[in-house]
Amino acid sequence: MFRIRLTFIITLFIICQNILAQDQFYINNNSDKYVLSFKMVNNLMVIPVEVNGKKLSFLLDTGVSNTVILNIKVVDSLKLKNIEKIKIQGLGVGEFVDAIKSTNNNIIVGKNITNKNHKIYLILEGGINLSNRIGEEIHGIIGGDLFKDFIIKINYSTKQITFYKPNTYHYKSCKKCELLPLSFIAEKPYVNVVANFSDTISVNSKLLLDTGGSDALWLFENKEAKISVPQLFFDDYLGQGLNGNIYGKRSRIKSLQIGKFELKNITASFPDTLSLSQSMRHFSRRGTIGSETLKRFYLIIDYPNKKITFKKNSKFFDEEFNYNMSGIEVAYNGQMLVSEKVIKDFQTSSGNKVSNAERGITIDYEYGYVLSLKPSIQVTDIRKNSPAELAGVQEGDYLLEVNGKPIYSYSIQDLMSLFYEKEGREIELIVDRNGYRFSFNFKLKKIL
Structure with a gap:
């Protein structure tokens, strides 16, 4: 099955003072481990999380240190405790946004991981709607708060996460593995890798480990560090941050070296400096490794022992x-x-109703029509000089049909799968623009 790659990066900067408390997750059935299945959506891990008795869906994201609720529609049923208003800011061009900090909440991850005194942040407005972009109901994000209490094994093939108690876990000898140290800045994990731009330019880089970003690699331009955009690139929408869209340049580099493993001809995105000004001011990092790269490995992420x-x-x-x-x-x-x-009903040629077609009998079907509401899918951004733009597609168009099929027969993942397929594939769109129908045809074209 083809796996789509949507660019989503969420990095949260909490502007408040940390509170010392017994905010800890534990396995509550006296077992040394707990296996949790996840849903893989656009390379991202979606897991079940219960907040004060309310069942929700969260992204598992090492790119955030705190637990964040993004969907305010569920607020009334969450029974949040000890509420305090704060201001936060994240990636993306925009101002500080209003948020709420709540403590002493009861959290259950899956069925057997519990925290009875958990701190949660709630975005009130100006936040990010992951559900509309991904096509899957997402209520929030959980990351470092959960990772810090376990050794966590991630298997993207089986879509399973295994949580181990740190004091009982034993590492096995593995000649095919690469064990690297993790460093932490603002409670977020970083790993040292080598970005090979060409045969002559290689850059040792400290990159954020980000399971919540579905792109392969983000690099921050830095002349002193010799990180610059390759000659072949195009300007693109890279994703949505906490308070705005993120744009930049999309390109490729020769390879990314993670220990003894080399990932060749990897796509690399270079976000605009304006979008990253807060990030670069707070963190001495060169970029981010996202899930398009991480899914190519079996991972053991060990926050307690920093490796x-x-x-x-x-x-x-x-x-x-x-x-x-x-x-x-x-x-x-x-x-x-x-x-x-x-189909409302069907009869035999003799007028007798039947439950299935019998050999030699003519079946006459009676059809009817049912009116129903289906989700609308809109073009939210379009790349300049892309095949779609050159064909006439515009931002704001509502898709009605794609390649002869009604739009409601597609999920967003289905659509993005089409757009990532092999070069030369023909795409036919019928759209609604201000009440008028337009038809557009184009072919997928590689630039990089």
């Missing part, structure tokens, strides 16, 4: 690093009323 183990995942390791060749970004936005043709 990480990489082992090649043969299912994903040799996959080509791809990108959106259409130039279209989409999201759910509202609903549309559709009329669907359905």
Whole structure:
């Protein structure tokens, strides 16, 4: 099955004083480990999390140190405790946004990991709607608060996360593994790698380990560190931060070296400096390793002992690093009323109703139509000079049909899969623009 790659990066900067408390997760069935299945959406891990008795879906994200609720629609049912208003700021061009800090909350991850005194941040407005972009209901993000209490093994092939108690876990000898140290800045994990821009330019880089970013690699331009955008690139929408869109340049570098493992011809994104001004001022990092890279390994992430183990995942390791060749970004936005043709009844040629078709009998079907509401999918961003833009597609268009099929038969993941497929694939769109229907045709085209 083809796996799509949407660019989402979420890095949260909490502007408040840390509170010392017994905010700790533990396995509550006296076992030394707990295995949790996750849903893999756009390379991201979605896990079940219960907050004060309310069942929700969260992203598991090493790129954030705190637990964050993004969907304010569920607030009334969460029974948040000890509420305090604060201001926060994240990646993306924008001002500080209002948020709430709440302590002493009861959290259950899966069925057997519990924290009865957990601190949560709630974005009130100006935040990010992951559900509309990803096409999957996402209520929040959980990261460092959970990772700090366990040794965590991630298997992207089986879609399973195994949580181990640090004091009972024993490392096995593994000649095919690479064990690297983790360093921490503002409670976020960093790993040292080598970015090979060419045969003559290699840069030792400290990169944020970010399971919540589905891109392969982000690098921050830095002349002193010899990090610069390769000659072949294009300007692109890179993702959505906490308080705004993130734009930059998309390119490729020769390879990324993680210990003894080399990932060749990897896509690399270079975010605009304006989008990253806060990040660069607070952290001495060169960029980010996202899940498009991380999924190519079996990972053992060990916050307590400050180390990480990489082992090649043969299912994903040799996959080509791809990108959106259409130039279209989409999201759910509202609903549309559709009329669907359905079978109401059927009879034999003699007028007798039957429950199944019998050999030699003619079946006459009686059709009807059912009106129903389906999610609308809108073009939210379009890359300049991309195949879609050159064909005439515009930001704000609502998709009605794609390659002859009604838009409601596609998920956002299905659409992005189409846009990442092989060069030369023909795409036919029918869109609604201010009440008028337009048809556009184009072919996917590689630039890099």
